[in-house]
Amino acid sequence: MWEGLTNLFAQITFIDIFDISLVAFLFYRLTLLIRGTRAIQLLKGLFVLLIAMVLSDRMQLTTINFLLEQAMTVGIVAIPIVFQPELRRALEQLGRGKFFGDGLFSGDEDRTQAIKELKKAAKVLQTRKIGALIVIERKTGLSDITETGIQINGKISAELIINVFMPLSPLHDGALVLRENHVKAAGCYLPLTEKPDLSKELGTRHRAAIGITENSDAISLIISEETGAISLAEGGKLTRYLDEDELESLLIKLWGGHEHQSKSFWQWRLGN
Numbered sequence: 001m002w003e004g005l006t007n008l009f010a011q012i013t014f015i016d017i018f019d020i021s022l023v024a025f026l027f028y029r030l031t032l033l034i035r036g037t038r039a040i041q042l043l044k045g046l047f048v049l050l051i052a053m054v055l056s057d058r059m060q061l062t063t064i065n066f067l068l069e070q071a072m073t074v075g076i077v078a079i080p081i082v083f084q085p086e087l088r089r090a091l092e093q094l095g096r097g098k099f100f101g102d103g104l105f106s107g108d109e110d111r112t113q114a115i116k117e118l119k120k121a122a123k124v125l126q127t128r129k130i131g132a133l134i135v136i137e138r139k140t141g142l143s144d145i146t147e148t149g150i151q152i153n154g155k156i157s158a159e160l161i162i163n164v165f166m167p168l169s170p171l172h173d174g175a176l177v178l179r180e181n182h183v184k185a186a187g188c189y190l191p192l193t194e195k196p197d198l199s200k201e202l203g204t205r206h207r208a209a210i211g212i213t214e215n216s217d218a219i220s221l222i223i224s225e226e227t228g229a230i231s232l233a234e235g236g237k238l239t240r241y242l243d244e245d246e247l248e249s250l251l252i253k254l255w256g257g258h259e260h261q262s263k264s265f266w267q268w269r270l271g272n
């Protein structure tokens with residue numbers, strides 16, 4: 001047996017290692033795209049079906065095995081339909097060259113600017129006590145969520161955010177979703193948390209904000225209509241009563257960017 005294994009390893013070439021690493025990386029990026037979306041439930045369902053199929057085959061349960069095989073075929077046909085948002089997103093990212101990662105020169109400055117705009121918007125919304133709910137997408141794709149709202153695809157600016165949440169704006173109800181440094185969609189519907197121990201003061205806006213962070217790695221920012229309080233949710237936990245500077249620091253920590261506009265290493269090296 002040892003001899004067989006040694007022979008097998010001796011046959012592995014650099015190309016094979018490269019091939020396997022590439023496939024592993026592609027799977028990893030695909031997992032990031034579908035993590036936290038409804039598509040993951042379909043995959044789990046297919047996995048359970050597969051196990052049941054193998055077991056029924058081993059136990060020679062012919063009829064149940066036949067039925068499971070038919071169900072599996074339907075499940076496989078359903079894959080491109082259910083995964084349609086993720087597939088579209090993967091192709092979009094491929095087209096923009098972002099599927100393979102953010103790269104060395106990714107927009108750190110853009111992120112810093114986006115955080116400044118969010119801070120400015122939060123301050124104005126707080127002062128005027130205008131309720132707002134903003135979700136920041138990170139690694140988990142939120143296409144399921146953005147498709148429940150109105151697509152915007154605009155650059156992040158305080159003016160745009162404030163405008164969306166103005167009480168008479170047709171988009172003020174629901175959540176605004178940010179993807180990378182863009183306002184992706186407004187008026188989106190989020191899943192509500194089912195936590196029983198939340199404070200009674202927290203209504204559906206805060207419940208929705210927490211809910212999305214339980215279902216994905218997104219961050220959500222809430223401005224209370226009643227009190228003007230700024231809160232931030234991440235991983236199902238809510239941090240309340242933030243001031244604008246605390247909000248900026250937390251966003252930098254969780255989303256990227258930097259506090260002071262200093263030259264990055266690459267700008268310094270390239271001398272601009």
Ligand SMILES: Nc1ncnc2c1ncn2[C@@H]1O[C@H](COP(=O)(O)OP(=O)(O)OP(=O)(O)O)[C@@H](O)[C@H]1O
Nearest residue numbers: 131173174175189190203204205206208224225226
């Ligand atoms: N599932 C949801 N997805 C997105 N937005 C939601 C959802 N549920 C409620 N909202 C938003 O929350 C608003 C209602 O907020 P509500 O007053 O119930 O919450 P709250 O947590 O008490 O917030 P506030 O302190 O601002 O009053 C709705 O008008 C809507 O804009």
